[in-house]
Amino acid sequence: MINKDRLFKVTVPATSANLGPGFDTFGLALGLYNSFTIGRSDEMVYKGCDPKYQNEENLVYQSAMALFKKHHQDDSYAENLYIEFNTDIPTGRGLGSSASCIVAGLMGANLILDEPYDTNELFQIACELEGHPDNISPAFFGGLTVSTKTDTGFYCKKAPLSSELKFHVIIPGFEISTREAREIISDSVSLKTASLNIANSSILLLSLISGDAEGIVIGSKDHMYEDQRKTLVKNFDSIKISVIKNGGLSCTFSGSGPALLCVSKNNMLNTAKIKSHLYLLDEGWMLVNLPVDDFGAFFEIL
């Protein structure tokens, strides 16, 4: 039996990490959402969830259990939950689907426990579970975020974003897991490469705030991972060329990919031309305009 008196609906925005050079650092919340209704139940229920995730490895369930275990100080603690999935964020595309599951699992479990943890504590646990903070930060706080890890935990700052900027994602029909996309990149870079990425990400951040087109073009260039990751994504170069030729200021992997994030200014992007190029390709690419979500995850008591 589901405890219908205590059902909570947690809604989490999609997120696009990196924005080019800001690897594991920059994140942007976008107006596409996953909602999860969570409560206690006599038996485990995964309603509306892809059958391949209807098991104890489920990331919403795992994240909720992580909080219960911490709260009860018992590593073997487990209980049955009702979790209903209403999900629009495509899985394994680089749009923060895993971050949405982690944030919802933690927020849902915290509500079930009568909120013993504050947002910063949940944020810290979420970053630990995801392994890096760049998707978790905008999922929790919305908008454009810059995150780092200090000796005492993860730290996030929100940056104001120019309202003249528009964001489109180009999403293919296939998935690449973050694990696979991280395995393909080298785990060390030269000082020269690191310095170029620091310089570009700084220019990019200033330009996203001011809306300076030239700074976005220059600052979006990554030197650390794009060349390696694009070997996993057929037609990456041709799509990027089409976006830039048709008014885009940048076209970078969204998070670990394979989806791409395009930044443009006002209505300069010729979406019809880009769509006709995508139509010629085999991988089912779709171009979608998404607003920025400035608020991040929220809950309702049902």
Ligand SMILES: Nc1ncnc2c1ncn2[C@@H]1O[C@H](COP(=O)(O)OP(=O)(O)OP(=O)(O)O)[C@@H](O)[C@H]1O
């Ligand atoms: N709707 C969903 N239902 C159940 N599990 C999901 C759902 N969406 C995501 N997941 C979990 O998240 C995993 C995908 O996470 P992964 O990090 O590979 O991709 P992503 O989060 O979409 O990309 P990125 O982290 O680059 O934004 C899935 O394998 C699954 O475990």
Ligand SMILES: N[C@@H](CCO)C(=O)O
């Ligand atoms: N910064 C991460 C985002 C994906 O979770 C990556 O690019 O691997």
